[in-house]
Amino acid sequence: MLDLAKLAGQIPGISQHFKKEVAASRQRLERAQALLLETQTKQEELIELHQKWRDRLIFSVAIPVEPFDTRITITPPPDRYSVFATDGSQIAPSHHEIAYCYLINVGRVMLHYGQNLHPLIDSIPEVYYKPEDLYVSKQWGIRTEEWMGYRRAVLETQMLAEIACRWVKPPGAHSDPNLALVDGSLIYWFLDGLPLEARDRILLPILEAWEQLRETKIPLMGYLSASRSTEAVNFLRLQACPHESPNCLANCTDLEEDRTPCQIIDPLRDATLWAYILEPGQRGPLWRSSLRILDLYGDSLKVYFCYVNVGTEIARIEVPAWVAEDSELFERSLGIMLAQVSKGYGYPISLAEAHNQAVVRGGDRARFFALLEQQMIRAGMKNVGVSYKETRKRGSIA
Secondary structure, eight states, X not given: OOOHHHHHHHHHHHHHHHHHHHHHHHHHHHHHHHHHHHHHTTHHHHHHHHHHHGGGOSSOOOEESSOTTOOEEOOOOOSSEEEEEEEEEEEOOOTTSSSOOEEEEEEEEEEXXXXXXXOEEEEEEEEEOSHHHHSGGGGGTOOHHHHHHHHHHHHHHHHHHHHHHHHHSXXXXXXXXXXXXXXXXXXXXXXXXXXXXHHHHHHHHHHHHXXXXXXXXXXXXXXXXXXXXXTTHHHHHHHHOOSSSOOHHHHTTTOSSSSXXXXXXXXXXXXXXXXXXXXXXXXXXXXXXXXGXXXXXXXXXXXXXXXXEOSSSEEEEEEEHHHHTOHHHHHHHHHHHHHHHHHTTSSOHHHHHHHHHHOOOHHHHHHHHHHXXXXXXXXXXXXXXXXXXXXXXXXXXX
C-alpha cells in the first residue's frame, strides 16, 4: 500500500526541482529563438555546409526545404472525403499458458464524409503458432516478443493499403480526396541495427504497401503526438558550432564534458520550440529527414515532415516525398488531418477508433486462451492446462 505520509515529505523537494527546470527551460527557449533568427539569414549556407560534412556529424540533422519563417494557415477540407486508418495490438507468447503462440489484432477504420456511405470499423485477428512464426527470429538474435512487434507494423501497413486501394479502385464508389493515416512515424529507425535479411523481411513489405498507395494516388500521413524529436532543432547546432567546420569526429570526440559546444539549447525538442511560434491551425516549414534508415527507401518514399499546431498540441506530421512535392495534395491532406483532430477532440478520430478496435484488454486475453483450450481439447489433446506458476498467480489467497 502506498505510504502517503512518506510521499508528502518528498513533495516540497520535487516542487523546487520543477521550479528550477521551468527557469532553465525559459532560458533555453530564449537562446533558441535568438539562434533561429541567426540561422534564418544563413539557411542556404548551412544546408551546403551540412551536405559537405554530414558524414562527420555525430547527430542527425533534418534539412529545411522551406524558409524558417514559413507560417501557413491550413485550409479546411472539402465537404466530401474519405479517411483510412489502421492500428494494432497483440497478445505476447508465454510458456506458462496452454500453448506457446501469439496474436496480432489490427483495427481497421474507413470513414466517409458527405457521401452517404457506411463506414468500416472492425478488427482482423491473426494467430501465429507455427515454428517459422515463433522461432525464425532466433537465428538473428531477435526475441520473439520483439519480432512480434515488427510483424505488427507490417500487418498494419498492408491492411491500410488493402482497404484504401480496394476501395478507390472501380467498381468501388469513392470520392476524392482520400487520406491514409497511421499512428506514429513513417521512419522505421529501429530496423537500422537489424541483420540485413531480418530487416528486409519487415521493411520491404511495408515499402511495397506504400508503393500501392502511391500508385493509387492516396496520400499517406503519419501523425506523431507528443513527439520527442530534435531533428529540426539540430539544424541550429550547425550555426552554434564554434569551429570553422562542423567536423564532430575531429573536433568533439575527445571532449571531457558530456555535451559538445554546439548543444547550447539541449535538450530542447522541436515541438517545444514550435509551440512558441505557431498559432492554432498553422504549420511550420517543411523538413526532409536525413536519418540513415531512409537510405533504404526509394526516392519517392523519402520522409518529409512539418509541425502543426492542432490546437491541443504541436503534432509532428510525416509524409512521403511524393506527397510533400505535390503542394496542393499536401495542403489538402493537412486540412483533412486537422478536421480529423477536431472531430476527435484533440486527436484524429479515425486513429482513435482504429486503436479502440485493435486494443486487447485483460478479459480478451483470458477469453482467447480459453477458446484455444477448448479447441485443443476438441482436437483430442490431453493434459491441456497452464503451468503451476500461472495457476497460483490466478488464485490469490488475499
